[in-house]
Amino acid sequence: xxxLIIGSVFMTLFKNQTxxxxxxxMEKRATSIAGTLSTLISNSNAAATQGNEAGGTNGMNSANRxxxxxxxxxxxxxxxxxxxxxxxxxxxxxxxxxAMADVWLVDETLQLMTIGHMTNRQINYADLPADADQVVxxxxxxxxxxxxxxxxxxxxxxxxxxxxxxxxxKVVGALLLHSPIQGTKEALQQGAGILAMSxxxxxxxxxxxxxxxxxxxxxxxxRMKNSTLQLAKGDYLAKTGVQQEDEIGELASAIDILxxxxxxxxxxxxxxxxxxxxxxxxxxxxxxxxxxxxxxxxEALCDEVISEPDQIKAYHRQMLKESIFLQHLVxxxxxxxxxxxxxxxxxxxxxxxxxxxxxxxxSAQNIACGKGILxxxxxxxxxxxxxxxxxxxxxxxxxxIILDNAIKFSPAxxxxxITFANNTxxxxxxxxxxxxxxxxxxxxxxxxxxxxxxxTGTGLGLAIAKQIAHRHRIQITVDSQPGQGTQFSFHF
Numbered sequence: 001x002x003x004l005i006i007g008s009v010f011m012t013l014f015k016n017q018t019x020x021x022x023x024x025x026m027e028k029r030a031t032s033i034a035g036t037l038s039t040l041i042s043n044s045n046a047a048a049t050q051g052n053e054a055g056g057t058n059g060m061n062s063a064n065r066x067x068x069x070x071x072x073x074x075x076x077x078x079x080x081x082x083x084x085x086x087x088x089x090x091x092x093x094x095x096x097x098x099a100m101a102d103v104w105l106v107d108e109t110l111q112l113m114t115i116g117h118m119t120n121r122q123i124n125y126a127d128l129p130a131d132a133d134q135v136v137x138x139x140x141x142x143x144x145x146x147x148x149x150x151x152x153x154x155x156x157x158x159x160x161x162x163x164x165x166x167x168x169x170k171v172v173g174a175l176l177l178h179s180p181i182q183g184t185k186e187a188l189q190q191g192a193g194i195l196a197m198s199x200x201x202x203x204x205x206x207x208x209x210x211x212x213x214x215x216x217x218x219x220x221x222x223r224m225k226n227s228t229l230q231l232a233k234g235d236y237l238a239k240t241g242v243q244q245e246d247e248i249g250e251l252a253s254a255i256d257i258l259x260x261x262x263x264x265x266x267x268x269x270x271x272x273x274x275x276x277x278x279x280x281x282x283x284x285x286x287x288x289x290x291x292x293x294x295x296x297x298x299e300a301l302c303d304e305v306i307s308e309p310d311q312i313k314a315y316h317r318q319m320l321k322e323s324i325f326l327q328h329l330v331x332x333x334x335x336x337x338x339x340x341x342x343x344x345x346x347x348x349x350x351x352x353x354x355x356x357x358x359x360x361x362x363s364a365q366n367i368a369c370g371k372g373i374l375x376x377x378x379x380x381x382x383x384x385x386x387x388x389x390x391x392x393x394x395x396x397x398x399x400x401i402i403l404d405n406a407i408k409f410s411p412a413x414x415x416x417x418i419t420f421a422n423n424t425x426x427x428x429x430x431x432x433x434x435x436x437x438x439x440x441x442x443x444x445x446x447x448x449x450x451x452x453x454x455x456t457g458t459g460l461g462l463a464i465a466k467q468i469a470h471r472h473r474i475q476i477t478v479d480s481q482p483g484q485g486t487q488f489s490f491h492f
Contacts, residue, residue: 410431
């Protein structure tokens with residue numbers, strides 16, 4: 001459609017320009033010929049005047065006849081004059097060849113005095129077109145005019161230009177220059193043919209280009225569509241394979257990143273699901289043992305299988321011990337559940353780190369005395385003045401969990417250090433250490449080492465400490481060497 005519109009506009013402008021150029025050329029030729037004829041007439045008048053002066057009465061009579069022909073007879077007189085003078089006859093004989101067109105000379109009454117040799121038949125007044133009178137009138141008013149009305153008379157599309165022939169200041173005749181416009185139409189047709197061919201070639205090239213571009217666009221889009229369908233089916237390893245430095249390439253890269261995130265989320269979901277199953281299995285195991293012990297003891301007492309007072313007291317102590325373990329387990333589970341719940345709010349307030357550490361040391365001192373463990377501190381002087389935002393009770397619980405483990409796993413009569421420097425609290429013991437393969441799992445729920453010292457633990461302490469640190473944006477790092485001890489560091 002664009003090519004057709006542009007082609008139509010071009011053809012219109014091309015036609016108008018071609019016709020205009022043809023008109024300008026014809027006008028120049030007609031004006032030039034009319035000017036030449038006007039000059040010949042003026043020269044003839046001058047010669048006639050000189051002859052009259054030299055020849056007396058005969059010359060005067062001749063002059064009177066010439067003047068009468070020029071001023072009274074109009075073009076008829078001019079015609080007679082022309083045929084009576086050799087200059088006119090010679091010029092008119094070759095007029096068509098000079099003009100390179102069909103030339104007519106017409107007087108004001110539309111009398112055809114001279115018809116070009118290119119016209120193959122005799123033209124009468126009745127044969128003239130309807131607008132011939134208007135054309136001649138325009139010429140005799142001193143104007144140059146154009147017409148296409150002579151086309152039917154000449155049996156071919158013709159453009160006619162009329163130019164005035166003057167004798168002095170008076171118009172004595174009209175020169176009609178006829179030029180077939182067949183050549184112009186052929187030029188227009190040729191131009192139209194070239195334009196049509198150009199449009200056709202451009203259309204074919206545009207179709208080829210559009211096919212290439214469409215393939216270039218649709219191929220990566222189809223790949224991305226297939227990748228998204230595979231992602232929808234759960235195949236998170238699907239990749240688009242599109243490598244382009246454009247918007248399509250950016251979209252493909254985003255889809256690939258999405259697939260990686262979905263793959264990671266899938267693994268994380270599987271891991272969480274496995275943790276959930278392990279959690280249920282672990283808690284079932286942890287609950288089954290004390291419940292089984294308590295039930296067995298109660299059955300033995302109810303069935304009076306045990307009757308000795310000392311044995312009965314021993315059974316009572318065992319049931320109390322298992323009940324305390326169950327209470328600890330339930331409390332730890334409740335703490336861990338609350339801490340893992342994002343909606344659970346902890347009381348954040350200004351807390352003196354020095355006061356907190358002293359309180360922790362006092363609480364752990366009784367536990368350490370039971371094994372003869374010596375608690376030592378190396379705290380910077382500014383630590384008592386260091387104020388942090390946190391929950392005093394939860395932070396105290398976090399430190400006590402780590403300190404209790406340090407005391408539990410340290411040999412008797414050893415030392416446990418608590419230090420503070422560079423915004424870091426460190427708790428270091430000289431226990432057996434943690435094997436490297438176990439370090440990644442020490443903060444998992446229900447993870448317990450097989451050491452004898454840990455047989456009464458619930459396996460939730462370190463998980464609770466990790467959650468408290470996370471809620472306070474504290475980073476915990478562990479450095480442990482088997483046989484050399486372990487150090488837990490809290491980076492504020």
